[in-house]
Amino acid sequence: TKGIRNLSKGRDNASQHIFVHESTLNVAEEKFVLETLAGCIEYKSLLDVVVNAFFARDGRHCLISERNLYIVICYLATFQLEELGLQNFSRIVKSLDTVKMHKFLRFFFNALYLNTWIKDEWSQLYDSLYVKENWIDPLLRWQPKVQQLIEQLADKLSSRTTDVKMSTVTQPKEFNLTVPKPRAIPVPLPVPVLEKSPPVPPSTYKPPKEKKQLEKIKTKNRQKAEVSILCTCYVLFFLLIICSIDNLPIKLNAAAILREGALYQRKMEQELQRIENLLRGTGDPSEFLEWQKQMRGKDLEEQLAEIEYRRLQGKLSHEEAVLAHQNVIQENKKKADLMREEKAELMHEYAERCLQEQKEMRELVEKVVEGHKNAKQAKLKLQKYKQQIVQEVCEENRELLRQALEEEEEKLKKKYELIQQIRAIESLPILKQKFVDLTETGGHGLICEMSIVELRERLALLREAQKAAEEEKRDQIIQDKQAKEQLLLDKLDQISIFRAELGRAAALNSMRRKTSQEQNSALL
Structure with a gap:
């Protein structure tokens, strides 16, 4: 129905001359119109081959809306030229646009095109023998007579162009121009004298006073800072000397206090462990060291043996992989031989199938040739069916x-x-004032919907809970800080005790050394 609608609308000249209203046609003309319409629909794929090629080659500048015109002319030339006769066909062609018909008929009735690509394209849609006998050969027989029609169209075009050229030729006339007067030489304008620009002020290339003052202040501040750093260094040096002489306590930060406390704690634990070992009667550790050395030697020998075992295992796995690869190659060779044999069998079957298909095609061609003998009866039946x-x-x-x-x-x-x-x-009327009830919900159908009053109450509760959590966190921080300070104080007390004990032990050692020296000197 779409093809009938496109062809019956008649936007081009062909529809104006062929497809007219049924009330203005007699029975014969109506029959011819319906047959042409049905034929264009039936052989649409065949006609599209020629028309598409025409638009791609010679009809690039033709309108797409004129496509139905070329389809109808191609159908009449291919299928109805015998029935119409050259005179009626020429009358239809000459009633249309001369340029379009000349271009299309010159393209379609080209003997080279009919014998080559048109024949090949039509043979893909229908049987090649049928195409040659029923369509290509009749077109080639009509080609000389249609060529005369094409030449008549060309003469008509050339006569039209000569008439247009002769009517549009103009005779040139000489212009009546006045002789121009010679132009006077213009007086040169005086060169303007430019005023002298003021000199550059000396302050442009001199640095400002503020910059010099800032540099002086910077140098003074740097000198003061260097002097203060030297003074602090000397003070710290003398304080260290005094502290080392008098063994005065030095102020420590929290990290230093904890570090020194851990050091003294570790020393005390080591000393207690040494005393316990002495009380248990622990002997010389040389035997333990010898045993440890022997065990390390044994571990090293076991590691070397393990490495050698792994190396031998890798060598064996490599040999196994080589053997497996050789086995795979042999299996592939066997598979390739089997595939060659299967391929040979398939090729033999394919050749037999091709011979059978060729035989069937010959029989089919013979049947088609026999069927073409009754073409007129079939054509009449087809026309009735089309109607x-x-x-x-x-x-x-x-x-x-x-x-x-x-x-x-x-x-x-x-x-x-x-x-x-x-x-x-x-x-x-539009109500400009909107009354809002804060206790009502929005009515959006959500599960978590709430009114503005409820939202405000929940926000107030959240703020109170947040404030309580902050107060609790602040109290916890104060408690942690107090506990840390108490821990540092305990550590300081413990450090002072350790220092006092170490000082007392050092004094005792020095007194022992002095007494031993005095005794030695007395003996000498």
């Missing part, structure tokens, strides 16, 4: 058009009602 199809299609088109009109009317009624409803809504 019946066209009548059915026309009835279907009328029914579809009626349904489409009813649907459009229904849509227009609905649109008119909708527009009336919109206008009625727009005519209602």
Whole structure:
């Protein structure tokens, strides 16, 4: 139905001369129009080959809306030229646009095109023997006579162009121009004298006073800082000397206190462990060291043996991989031999199948040749069948058009009602003041919906909970800080005790050394 609609609308010249209203045609003309329409639909794929090629090669500047024109002319030249005769065909062609018909007929009735690609393309759609006997050969027989028609169209075009050229030729006339007067030489304008620019002020290349003052202040501040750093270094040096002489306590930070406390704690634990070992009667550790050395030697020998075992295992796995690779190669060779044998069998079967298909094709060609003998009877039956199809299609088109009109009317009624409803809504007065109830929800259908009052209450509760958590966290921080300070104080007390004990032990050692020296000197 789409193809009939496109061909029956008749936007081009062919539809104006061939497809006219049924009321202005007699029975013979109506029959011819319907046969042409049915033939264009039936052989659409065949005609599209020629028309598409024409638009791609010679008809690049032709309009796409003229496509149906070329389809109809191609159908008449291919299928109806015998029945129409050259005189009627020429009358139809000459009634159309001369340029378009000359270009299309010169393209279609080219003997080289008919014998080469047109024949090949049509043979892909229909049987090649049928195409050659029924379509290509008749077109080649009509080609000399159609060539005379093409030459007549060319003469008509050339005569039209000569008439246009002769009518548009103009005779040149000489212009009546006045002689221009010679131009006077313009007086040169005086050169303007430029005023002297003021000199550059000396302050441009001199640094500002503020910069010098800033540099002086910087140097003074740097000198003061260096002097203060030297003074602090000397003070610290003398304080260290005094502390080392008098063994005065030095102020420590928290990390130093904890570090020194851990050091003294570790020393005390080591000393206690040494005393316990002495009380248990622990002997010389040389035996333990010898045993440890022997065990390390044994571990080293076991590691070397393990490495050698792994090396031998890797060598064996490599040899196994080589053997497996050789086995795979042999299996692949066997598979390749089997595939060659299968391929040879398949090729033999394919050759037998091809011979059988060729035999079937010969039989089919013979049947087709026999069927072509009864072509006229089949053609009459086909024409009757086509007429019946066209009548059915026309009835279907009328029914579809009626349904489409009813649907459009229904849509227009609905649109008119909708527009009336919109206008009625727009005519209602608009309330500018909006009354908001803070206790009502938005009505959006959400699970977590709440009113503005409830939201404010929840926010107040959240703020109170947050404030309580902050107070609790602040109290915890103060408690942790106090506990840390108490721990540092305990560590300082412990460090002072350790230092006092170490000082007392050092004094005792020095007194022992002095007494031993005095005794030695007395003996000497």
